[in-house]
Amino acid sequence: MHPVRKKRMTIIAVILTVFAAATGLVMYALSQNINLFYSPTQIAAGEAPQNVTIRAGGMVVDNSVERKKDSLDVAFMVTDYQHTVRIEYSGILPDLFREGQGIVAQGKLDGRGVLIASEVLAKHDEEYMPPEVTDALEKAKAQ
């Protein structure tokens, strides 16, 4: 290769490496803030601050949803299969909210370690299926 081009290539490689390293370090330093939510394990370990708005995410535990009959108050447990966190919320839940579904709730931790949520968002995974397939799967499971 022509020596001039080789020199240019080296310069570019050095610039790119430096930029990539700088970005990587910034990302690493900010990783706690880049994470959208705390997992129940992190909350149980005391990593999440109290009385500050945070997000908590995990799977809604089966049979844990309690609804009040006369208001929109709802409480449920969220788990990452190691620890669970109780979440209390008053408002309309997204369509995809159900037991076994991943959710992200925004709110404040109170002294009891319960998250008083002001917003609940539903997460979904990248597995898409026609309803007939899930019906068939359910039936197979039941048998």
Place this chain on the structure above:
Amino acid sequence: MNWTWFHKLGSPKWFYQWASNWGGRCVYLGLMLLVIGIVWGLAFAPADYQQGNSFRIIYIHVPVAVLAQSCYLGMGIAGFVALVWQMKLAPVFIKSVAPVGAVMAFIALVSGAIWGKPTWGTWWVWDARLTSVLVLFLLYMGVIAIQNALDDQVFADKAVAVVSLVGVINLPIIKYSVEWWNTLHQPATFKLTEKPSMPMEMWLPLLFSALGLYLFAAGLAMWRMQSEVLKRERKANWVKKEVMSHGV
């Protein structure tokens, strides 16, 4: 390895003639595939068991989002070629593709927001995936702005090449954001190495619309590059001849 094709790309005249042959074909074939894929996806593919019909926006969202990243990768490579080999066509490529990619990134953001409202319950969250795609869109805007703000074409080309090249660092961040951090956005639907995470009758229309959009964008890029080449080579004899032959 035979490098003739690479050296040929250095000749705007050769490229112009090659693109005259292929530009239109790509655009029309691409449009056809795109229409098939989208109609198939929106009207005939089965609905999702969980999200129902709102999942169908995937047939627009995913192809557009993937293409937005591919366009930027192409610009980054062209930026590298422009800086090292100073090939005439490389800056032409960046200038022509940037607006296409910007539109794709914009549609990806908007269609994602429209999808997010019914399924997640919000138009927007500052999670790593959404934010890094917003950064991609802003990088496109930066490239376009620099290209138009600098009067000296040679200098503008160089500046834009540097931005394109450095901005490529954002691409792995977009790709792996859903794996490195907790995000609201789900992991990728298109996986190169594993089998797709949806059954064939859902996946095929997605493949059609993605391929169609790629071809369409490639043809569009060729057309845009052709007119940019004519503008830049306006003093060359072959351009004069070409224009004259069309009776101008």
